[in-house]
Amino acid sequence: MNKQIREAVELFEEVMIFGTARVIRSVDNPLWKEYSPQQIQMLKIIHKYGPITSGRLADVQGVHKSAISNRLKKLSDQGLIQMVKTETDQRAKLLELTEEGARIVLQSDRVLYEYLEQLLSGQVEEQEVEQFIAMFRKLKNILRWDGE
């Protein structure tokens, strides 16, 4: 089996699978202590895709509906998400962010931005950032989780 590919696989595992978890744990910010990455992701998805149903959220996050149900309860208890009435389907619940929820999303963007900036400062060339973007765009497309 191709030696080069072997190294790629190993790096993929070390950086993506094992490394990511460490990075997340090492971000030292109250916002990340208070909300899990999955909760933040849920807020971001709602922020981006406007009023959205639980079911759709489950598809986008790639988990079962029950996982969303659970998160929803926690986040709406904290006043970050609110329900909107649906005229059409009485079963569906449309979710949207409260102002506080939107604030958290913006704040979390800043936190990650600052963390990465500090992590990368002086380590990366302008040109490497371009390469990084190109490669990660590609990765995103390849991994293109089928749930769209």
Place this chain on the structure above:
Amino acid sequence: MNKQIREAVELFEEVMIFGTARVIRSVDNPLWKEYSPQQIQMLKIIHKYGPITSGRLADVQGVHKSAISNRLKKLSDQGLIQMVKTETDQRAKLLELTEEGARIVLQSDRVLYEYLEQLLSGQVEEQEVEQFIAMFRKLKNILRWDGE
């Protein structure tokens, strides 16, 4: 704030933080159903660094000793890990893989290899693999979790 960096941060988040979890969940293989990524990682670390103590494992995996204790119990119950006597320090427990444990490590390498191969087949140029390796080597160094 720099638009290019903003995109890099967003891609980092989408691919690394959110994407990785999806990839892991979507690997459809009995081995990955039976053992968690953290369990696999623990086996690999023991495989690579020979007889090793719990404490050292906690450092390498970047978690508390109690998390390791828990995993250790599960994995040794399944006969993948065994204890070696230490002559020097009676408190320390040196861990090593059983033959079955070593088998699992090799098998798990194959599973990931095959999964990625199938995922990337026809999507990636030879040259891109080189770029990928270069960039991930760099990422690995930058993220260089301090626990060595």
Place this chain on the structure above:
DNA sequence: CATAATAGTTTAGGGGGTGAACTAAATCAA
């Protein structure tokens, strides 16, 4: 109208993690 499909919730069970309390062994120091 009765049956089937769909949206969400709930519950049980297993994975991950932290932090503090606790045992036992090793070290240090008076």
Place this chain on the structure above:
DNA sequence: TTGATTTAGTTCACCCCCTAAACTATTATG
């Protein structure tokens, strides 16, 4: 040497994540 302190690991309480199956309520369909 002995008493205090540090160190290696375990255990426990508590939280998050997830799946899968059972269950309600509403909508669609034959």
